[in-house]
Amino acid sequence: MIEEKFASGRSFIHQLDPKIRIIASIILSFAAALCDNLYIAGFYFIISSILITMAKLKWMDVVNRLKPLFWFLLMIWIILPLTFDGETVYQYYGLRITVSGVILCCKITIKSITILLIFTALIATMTVASLGNGLHRLYVPDKMVFLLLMSYRYIAVIEEEYKRLLRAAKFRGFNPKTNLHSYKTFAYLAGMLFVRASLRAQRVHQAMLCRGFNQKFHTLDVYQPNRLNSIFLMGIFAASLSLVIFEIMWI
Amino acid sequence: MTDNSSVIRLEDISYSYPGSNTNVLDHLNLEINKGDRIGMMAPNGSGKTTLLHTIMGLCKPESGTIEVFGKLLKNEKDFIPVRSKIGLLFQDSDDQLFCPTVLDDVAFGPLNLGFSPQDAIDTARNTLERLGIQILEGHVTHRLSGGQKRLVALAAVLAMEPEVLLLDEPTAGLDHKVKEKLIHILNSLDISYFVISHEFDFAKAVTDKIYSMEDGKILRDDEIHIHRHEHVHKHGRHPHNHK
Ligand SMILES: Nc1ncnc2c1ncn2[C@@H]1O[C@H](COP(=O)(O)OP(=O)(O)OP(=O)(O)O)[C@@H](O)[C@H]1O
């Protein structure tokens, strides 16, 4: 089950309209992705950290969320400095570590962490239902929103089914080894998983229809129209715009 | 209570699942009138669930007509408004609970009916309270026990204030106390319902007549008399019913 761990807070960020948060995160992450200066990227990083603090998220949890990214970054740090052309800072026989390679790595690291922090602070702090609702009000086509919501639900369902099947097999003494019987069992499990998941998806859809589902998304989360919404959006917009202009004009 | 206006009327319905050529429903007729409290006891695989799904328009019959509240239902569009007036409790509650928390799930129906979030929450809370499960409100649905899921699913159905209830084995997996509560709840409702159950005691306590199914057709009270008699004797202590 995908946990909406960050969605339950009561901070200032949590009370912002999903629509506003989606727009703000898109503006900020675009600006951050396009900037080409290490110091400016640092500024974006600071902004994103402020957002995380404002959302009152625990840094430990956030770092845990970023773990997969760290593996990716580690790979980049191993490969890029060695393969990039430029001034050499360190040489060990044939291996050369270049300055521009290291700088590029720093940029990629800061930018990718920044963008994930932005999305964690602004998007992960709403339930998927609210996200769907926000996208819907931003005129994203219903089908796309539906796809998002359904895959979110069905992934959880499929995982559940898989666990159930594996449990059933284990309770009957199945002990995976490297032999034909084990491979065959896993193939059965996989096949069964698809059948079950699609049948269940069908039944869930039927159940939704029975309860008046009409391709529209409603949430229980109410977002009061609030001046803070527009102030927040203006603030984000002004900050990114000034950083972009600053980079173009002076650097 | 009975003013005999027909709520659901199936005529000459035949249905077979795609890819199979045995008719699960075979020229079946069924009428549920206002105030009817009908029980359905029939063997596994006789097509009870299929029957309910056909009424809701989830299985499209090959022949026959479905009339609900006097209106003929032909295509998907006709079924949409009707579905919120018929409450179907699925045989497997896992299919029915798809929202993260219990409150979300129970409020899903009312929200679709156009309630404001606050009203939907109020309705959901009231329904949970009526079933005595208000403490489950904030629980995560997929972590509930089987019996709890059943009750939450029932709450989700009742929250839409349906005019007819179709219950697919509501007592499966419920303990004695909860079953008693369910009997009490059903008896205090003044809407018509159709209950599938394998438990004679339960069916007897909440319904006025009991139907059965065989060969894709409905057998009415008088036709299943013998069957029921046998059943009573098998389980001993229940008083039997000679009509
Ligand atoms: N999705 C399906 N595809 C093909 N055949 C099906 C499907 N679902 C049910 N059937 C078949 O239709 C028949 C009736 O099934 P149904 O689920 O309506 O029985 P039921 O009376 O509800 O049984 P139970 O008491 O076990 O719930 C069964 O013979 C079953 O094999």
Ligand SMILES: [Mg+2]
């Ligand atoms: Mg059934």
